[in-house]
Amino acid sequence: MSSIPHGNVPAYLNPDSIRRGLSRRKTLDQVFVLVGLILMLACLGILAVLFLDLVIDGSQRFGWDFFTNFPSRRAERAGILGAWVGTSLIMLVTAFCAVPVGVAAAIYLEEYAPKNWFTAIIEINVTNLAGVPSIVYGLLALGLFVYQFGLGQSIAAAGLTLALLILPIVIVATRESIRAVPKSIREAAYGLGATRWEVTKDHVLPYSTGGILTGMILGLSRAIGETAPIITIGALSFIAFLPSSPFTSEFPFISFQWLNDPFTAMPIQMFNWVSRPDQAFQANAAAAGAILLAMTLLMNAVAIWIRYRFRKKINW
């Protein structure tokens, strides 16, 4: 900056222009606050509109029959029985596979893994898997589970596919909550002679339950709405029968036959109705969408609530 000559004050140092510039800058500041708020409210508003739109469009379909009817050629008699049973069973398989493996992988990476290139490779893999488009998992499942392993277009194949899909979510959430457990707790346990697994099982895991639960629910809420990968496997959208029951009347009273059964799922059913030219089916699609969306939002709300509760409860 050049020195300011006496007597001859340049225009930008004129008090009036400074004041004007200042008030202009402050106005801009306020304008941006407004813009930010409006954009945020718009996004939240769209979420609300989306939900209301589905509820209103689908309103005439809500009713007991909608949940207990199989799909039908006539829109007003079509229901989602096969879809919600299928979705529930798929979620069972997904949770049963993804949670133990994901939590174990996270424990390994946080508590056991040495810092070397091998661990780095695993970590890069987890990060990259989170970015792989879901339909590519569908192609993997089609080639590997459906044809190589011969699982066919079954509930087991769909559940395993979605389990692989949400594995990174479970791993990342579990790692975060394990990392939040202070070192001093581990050191105290080691000081008493506990082995690494005893430290993990008795001290680290109990403290990170909240984070693990959150990750599990968020993962399942992602899986429940995933359409593309299970379309790729070849889910049927017109199924007028249920998978075989997991409970039997004879010993051993439990059957796993349902794992091999063909299936349909909520998002598949909705997609099938959306893509029909007949307008009457759009109401079915909206009703199915409203239920699906309500389930996802509910799961997310529970996850947020659990995270909040655990954060409040634990004071290191």
Next chain:
Amino acid sequence: MAATKSEELISRSGLRYRKVRDRIIETLLLASALVAVFTTLAIVAILLIESAAFFEHVSLKEFLTDTMWTPLFADAHYGILPLVAGTLTTTMVALCVAVPVGTAIAIYLSEFASHRLRETVKPILELLGAVPTVVYGYFALMAVTPLLQKIFPELPGFNMLSAGLVIGLMIVPYVASVSEDAMRAVPRYMREGSYAMGATRLQTALRVVVPGAFSGLAAAFILGISRAVGETMVVAIAAGMQPNFTFDPTEQAATITAYIVQVSLGDLPHGSIGYQSIFAAGLVLMLITLFFNVIGFSLTRRFREAY
């Protein structure tokens, strides 16, 4: 009872048992972690094997230069360009929404909002990203397209514009969250220096924080691109399924993902050329997203280390 239990724990055989158990468990945990590696390997292997079979019938030159994609017709053409064009067009439209809106929300949350507001709004905003994509597809087809048709009466029922806009909305929370992380990594003293010079919050945000977080913002946009490229259901429902070599968003066109869905809906025999073509398309999709992901992740690592 307690005494016998601790005796058992510290006895030599007890100690050996605990150590052996630890080794076994460590191996099991490692095996779980390796599932991630095997998944990646399996994806690459499956895509490469089936694509190799595809390229036995189709030359790479035809695949990359032909402007028609009609693998299921009698007059079969195997040019991936129309599908790539559709994918790029919807992605561009999505970015036109997600980049300005996502960045503005991130600036607002990181520089203007109170701690309380931020902690309340962020989880709600993330719900936008949690909505099932098939629901977004319905929204694009049944709500956004009719709305757009009021403005552009010529717009066809299936078009890339409405699909792109909705994908943009879908990735706003993602772009906003990565951008906000990047901006919050800019140290406080830089902001304070700027305030001390008499700058307003907006000036500080735009001239100090945004440049300081630039690599992180770039990462947010690039990871957003990768999400938009891989998005499937919205385009399959709202953008149509006809391959169409155009960059005009008001037309209908199939994307790579939409093509895979279209073929999967039919009943193609295992091993046919149509079956192999979805793996070739998937390979292209995987390469595009991998390219953006690698750049994006290396940029995020950079902004986390920068300060």
